[in-house]
Amino acid sequence: MTKTPILDVHDMTVAYHHKPVLWNIDVTLTEPSLVGVMGPNGAGKSTLIKAILGLVPRAGGEVRIFGQPLSKVRGRIGYVPQRESVDWDFPINVFDLVLMGTYGQVGWFRNPGRKERGWALECMNDLGISDLAGRQIGQLSGGQQQRAFLARALAQKADIYFMDEPMAGVDASTEEAVFKLLQRLRSEGKMVIVVHHDIRSAPQYFDQMLLLNTRLVAAGPTSEVFKNEYLQRTYGGRLMALETAGVAMRDKVPSA
Amino acid sequence: MSDIFTYNTMLVLLGTSLLGAASGLIGSLAVLRRQSLAGDAFSHAALPGLCLAFMVVGERNLAALLLGAFISGILGLVVVSLLRRYTRIKQDAALGIVLSTFFGMGVVLSRIIQNQTIKGSKAGLDSYILGKTAGIIASDVYLIGSAALLCLIVIVFLFKELELLTFDADFARSQGWPVARLDLILIILLGLVVVIGLPAVGVVMMAALLILPGVTARFWTDRLAAMLPVSVGFGVITGAVGTWLSAEYANLPAGPIIVLIGAGLFLFSSVFAPRRGLIARWRRANIIDTSLLDLDTPVFEA
Amino acid sequence: MNMIAFWTILVGILAGVSCSLVGCYLVLRKMSLLGDAISHAVLPGIALGFLLSGKISGPAIVMGAMVMGLLTAYLTQALSKAVKVPEDASLGVVFTTLFALGVVLISVKARNVDLDPGCVLYGLIEFTPFDTTSVFRWEIPQAALTLGATTLFVLVAIILCWKELKLASFDPELSTSLGYPASLLHYFLMALTAGVTVAAFEAVGSILVVAMLIVPAATAQLLTDRLRTMLLVASLLATASAILGYWGGERWNTSVAGMMAVSAGGLFFIALMLAPKYGLVAKLVKQLGLTFRILREDVLGTLYRNQERHGIGLSGADLLPGQLTMVRWMTLKSLVRRQLVNSDQGTVSLTKAGQDRALQLVRAHRLWETYLQQNVALPADHLHAPAEKMEHYVGPVLLDSIAEDLHQPAQDPHGREIPAQHSATNSGR
Numbered sequence A: 001m002t003k004t005p006i007l008d009v010h011d012m013t014v015a016y017h018h019k020p021v022l023w024n025i026d027v028t029l030t031e032p033s034l035v036g037v038m039g040p041n042g043a044g045k046s047t048l049i050k051a052i053l054g055l056v057p058r059a060g061g062e063v064r065i066f067g068q069p070l071s072k073v074r075g076r077i078g079y080v081p082q083r084e085s086v087d088w089d090f091p092i093n094v095f096d097l098v099l100m101g102t103y104g105q106v107g108w109f110r111n112p113g114r115k116e117r118g119w120a121l122e123c124m125n126d127l128g129i130s131d132l133a134g135r136q137i138g139q140l141s142g143g144q145q146q147r148a149f150l151a152r153a154l155a156q157k158a159d160i161y162f163m164d165e166p167m168a169g170v171d172a173s174t175e176e177a178v179f180k181l182l183q184r185l186r187s188e189g190k191m192v193i194v195v196h197h198d199i200r201s202a203p204q205y206f207d208q209m210l211l212l213n214t215r216l217v218a219a220g221p222t223s224e225v226f227k228n229e230y231l232q233r234t235y236g237g238r239l240m241a242l243e244t245a246g247v248a249m250r251d252k253v254p255s256a
Numbered sequence B: 001m002s003d004i005f006t007y008n009t010m011l012v013l014l015g016t017s018l019l020g021a022a023s024g025l026i027g028s029l030a031v032l033r034r035q036s037l038a039g040d041a042f043s044h045a046a047l048p049g050l051c052l053a054f055m056v057v058g059e060r061n062l063a064a065l066l067l068g069a070f071i072s073g074i075l076g077l078v079v080v081s082l083l084r085r086y087t088r089i090k091q092d093a094a095l096g097i098v099l100s101t102f103f104g105m106g107v108v109l110s111r112i113i114q115n116q117t118i119k120g121s122k123a124g125l126d127s128y129i130l131g132k133t134a135g136i137i138a139s140d141v142y143l144i145g146s147a148a149l150l151c152l153i154v155i156v157f158l159f160k161e162l163e164l165l166t167f168d169a170d171f172a173r174s175q176g177w178p179v180a181r182l183d184l185i186l187i188i189l190l191g192l193v194v195v196i197g198l199p200a201v202g203v204v205m206m207a208a209l210l211i212l213p214g215v216t217a218r219f220w221t222d223r224l225a226a227m228l229p230v231s232v233g234f235g236v237i238t239g240a241v242g243t244w245l246s247a248e249y250a251n252l253p254a255g256p257i258i259v260l261i262g263a264g265l266f267l268f269s270s271v272f273a274p275r276r277g278l279i280a281r282w283r284r285a286n287i288i289d290t291s292l293l294d295l296d297t298p299v300f301e302a
Numbered sequence C: 001m002n003m004i005a006f007w008t009i010l011v012g013i014l015a016g017v018s019c020s021l022v023g024c025y026l027v028l029r030k031m032s033l034l035g036d037a038i039s040h041a042v043l044p045g046i047a048l049g050f051l052l053s054g055k056i057s058g059p060a061i062v063m064g065a066m067v068m069g070l071l072t073a074y075l076t077q078a079l080s081k082a083v084k085v086p087e088d089a090s091l092g093v094v095f096t097t098l099f100a101l102g103v104v105l106i107s108v109k110a111r112n113v114d115l116d117p118g119c120v121l122y123g124l125i126e127f128t129p130f131d132t133t134s135v136f137r138w139e140i141p142q143a144a145l146t147l148g149a150t151t152l153f154v155l156v157a158i159i160l161c162w163k164e165l166k167l168a169s170f171d172p173e174l175s176t177s178l179g180y181p182a183s184l185l186h187y188f189l190m191a192l193t194a195g196v197t198v199a200a201f202e203a204v205g206s207i208l209v210v211a212m213l214i215v216p217a218a219t220a221q222l223l224t225d226r227l228r229t230m231l232l233v234a235s236l237l238a239t240a241s242a243i244l245g246y247w248g249g250e251r252w253n254t255s256v257a258g259m260m261a262v263s264a265g266g267l268f269f270i271a272l273m274l275a276p277k278y279g280l281v282a283k284l285v286k287q288l289g290l291t292f293r294i295l296r297e298d299v300l301g302t303l304y305r306n307q308e309r310h311g312i313g314l315s316g317a318d319l320l321p322g323q324l325t326m327v328r329w330m331t332l333k334s335l336v337r338r339q340l341v342n343s344d345q346g347t348v349s350l351t352k353a354g355q356d357r358a359l360q361l362v363r364a365h366r367l368w369e370t371y372l373q374q375n376v377a378l379p380a381d382h383l384h385a386p387a388e389k390m391e392h393y394v395g396p397v398l399l400d401s402i403a404e405d406l407h408q409p410a411q412d413p414h415g416r417e418i419p420a421q422h423s424a425t426n427s428g429r
Helices: A043-054 A070-076 A094-106 A114-126 A142-155 A172-187 A229-237 A242-251 B007-032 B038-057 B064-086 B091-116 B122-130 B138-158 B158-168 B168-175 B180-201 B201-218 B224-248 B255-274 B278-301 C003-028 C032-052 C061-083 C087-109 C117-122 C126-130 C142-160 C162-170 C174-178 C182-223 C227-251 C256-274 C280-310 C324-337 C352-375 C385-389 C396-405
Strands: A007-016 A019-029 A034-038 A059-063 A077-080 A162-166 A190-193 A208-212 A217-221 C131-137 C138-141 C341-344 C347-350
Touching: A007 A034, A007 A043, A007 C385, A019 A043, A019 A208, A019 A217, A034 A043, A034 A172, A043 A162, A043 A190, A043 A208, A059 A070, A059 B224, A070 A077, A070 A172, A077 A142, A077 B168, A094 A142, A094 A242, A114 A142, A114 A229, A142 A162, A172 A190, A190 C087, A208 A229, A208 C396, A217 A229, A229 B278, A229 C280, A242 C396, B007 B138, B007 B158, B007 B180, B007 B201, B007 B224, B007 C003, B038 B064, B038 B091, B038 B158, B038 B180, B038 B201, B038 C061, B064 B091, B064 B180, B064 C061, B091 C032, B091 C256, B122 B180, B122 B201, B138 B180, B158 B168, B158 B180, B158 B224, B168 B180, B168 C131, B180 B201, B180 B255, B180 C032, B180 C131, B201 B255, B201 C087, B224 B255, B255 B278, B255 C087, C003 C032, C003 C126, C003 C182, C003 C227, C003 C256, C003 C280, C032 C061, C032 C087, C032 C182, C061 C087, C126 C142, C126 C182, C126 C256, C131 C142, C138 C142, C142 C162, C142 C182, C174 C182, C182 C256, C182 C347, C227 C256, C256 C280, C280 C324, C280 C341, C280 C347, C280 C352, C324 C341, C347 C352, C352 C385, C352 C396
Parallel strands: A034 A190, A034 A208, A077 A162, A162 A190
Antiparallel strands: A007 A019, A007 A059, A208 A217, C131 C138, C341 C347
16 A cells, blocks of 8 residues: 555646646655755746646646645645746735735634634744835835745644745845745655746755646656756757647647 | 704715715725725626616615616626736727727716606616715615625625735736735726715715825835725725715715815825825935035045 | 707717727727726816816816826825735725816806716717818818818827837836836826826716726737737727717707717617627537537537447437437437438438548547546546536547657557548558
């Protein structure tokens, strides 16, 4: 009897107007680890995460987390969206933002109590932003915003985390803090899947990698996957055959 | 001045204040969700339903009229979202198409009604377009009050859920909150307030009443929990002062005056608000500029 | 047709055409709502113009309207930039406030003239033929003259600034860098919008103006991909709306302006359904065509594989399990009609042509599996499902190039033979 995979994605295809942007993704992750999702711009890295979380519709395929369908394990999932995805002029302060991470545990109608508030503060402490608690979120620097987002995810008390470019456009000390947090989560036995753009820093951060360019080029331990051959195929442009076939699917007629 | 505050005037005053409160509450969320113009589209799209209901049941049955207006307003918004999702029509054009076509339909129907019915009742429908604030009676006040109360209850009980939905819908969805259903609740509340407000202030003014208190309140606070009550306050002041002014000076139409009061508060806030106002921003920008100058000067001299 | 009908329709057509020409640019630039806003916001301009000149039409009113139109466009941007009000909210604030101001001005100062708010909203196109001016002894309605001049002006402006407007609509930054400041052209467009709005206003009211600005242009967008054609189609649609609107208004004794808006909406709906490329019916037909093609091809594939394995045909009832009998029957019927299969006493077998087609499908399936195995990190037992889907989409040219990429493989990952392009000849390479 094999162990139940933590994340099991089976033949997942994501399409916009019937044209696939992600082709037949098949990923099975069994051991808790830090997993980097790497690939060029437009490779579908964010889409991968969003499709796994059910935030964009899947054209086909199946996702299981801890052996369960998504709806059963929502409470064990943490999510850090891209920083630009929200309106930072929104009228809340940093504490309110971090507190949102506990909403899932609190449930309908009730407001977060003393316990949740204390926990949110603790999470802010872990990311070194507790002195910013009363600040309106628009007044934060990019790095501070990212830390607030991470503190919110931490407040979710999840077992598997999905992070969309948590190190994009942040200062060196924040990047360091993010990495420390990632390591801590791993040592606590959590699974962390991180979309990452910087190919140079990647091998030192991640145990495993998913190399993505509209299709999964390679997946596995960093030592096996982070190789010239695979990297060239990942970053060497898209596959003409997939492009042509994708257009045929969009137009609903066979290609030439 | 003493004769101004008759029973009728008090009713009207109460009605517009409550309407201001309700639209301040629900409008704030619409503004933050970038749906400011949904109220405008809804109020235009409500007209044909109103007319159809009138043709079926006659003027007396207020509930039926409001239901007709509500259904056709919702239908309008549904068409907008269908057009945006399934065709190459963009959001802005979809809103424009729906609001002008539905409104045109309303005008056509209302003219047909005018031709059919005896003179005198035609004012009934006309007032929905520019509003007839002075016509508010006790039952209207109860109705507006109930709508305001309903909005208040829903928003108080679902505050945390609505805050999350408004700020970061993707995150809410990833936590398993039923985002589409929460969305629907907000739309229904918005429609309710619009439909109930239409007879009092009219189509265009209703749209304004939904936007103005919210954007004005945003100038004075940085927290949603404070912004909502402040917005309700601005809504009440707008409604009350506007009504009072139009009652004081007989030839001022109440709906537009209410909007102008709201716009005045907005203008004042946008200039003088402590952190987000124009003056504060301007001074902040200048402080940064001069401090940069101070740093730079010695370098050049040395 | 009597003269009154003629003039009413002509006024409607001119109002519609001038608005829809400008509207094309608004729709393309995703600024439809700014058009809507301007059409409301010109009201105080009209009121001021009236107060200053004492007339309900003429240069003072046009000037007032243009100033208000430009002010709306400017204030909307300024508010969202200077004090961070979201753009849609600031648009809403500006146009409703100006509209309210207009209503107040009119009801305070201009109570007893025919410029009442109701007329501004619905317009009184029915009465335009009666307000005439004589030109060379011809009695021509004032509105027809004004709108004719406006239409002409818009046409000339579009022709003169053709490439500039096109460029600024498509790529404002490039336009600015080439020396045609996009912001200048933006405000020029806004002034045009205010101009056509106010010219059409008096005749047809603010709602119809919005309908004519946006609806024909959006309809045209469903029918064509070219700007030139779009302008032409939008004008034709506006003309049709005017004629239908007049007819409907007379038929049901109701507002012609409202009926024009409804007609424009109706034409939009028809285009939405029937447009050749973007229409819903066309999409449905395409989807149905695809579904049946896939069904046919699945039958061919099944027959081929069965013949490969057992060398015999199949009973028709065994094909397409899980499909309705009706669907199965239609699929087989169309395969027989295309002479791809023979159906003999319930046993279905491939014809020569069917054999060729099936071969191509199997080749596509097996090549795609091989291709996926080489290029996509997929376990071997997960290759079948994607290939089953893609065999219906990859055509011969693409297949040849894939085969070449893979160095003409002879076997798929499961060890089955990949057939060559045609059964009669080998690929020869």
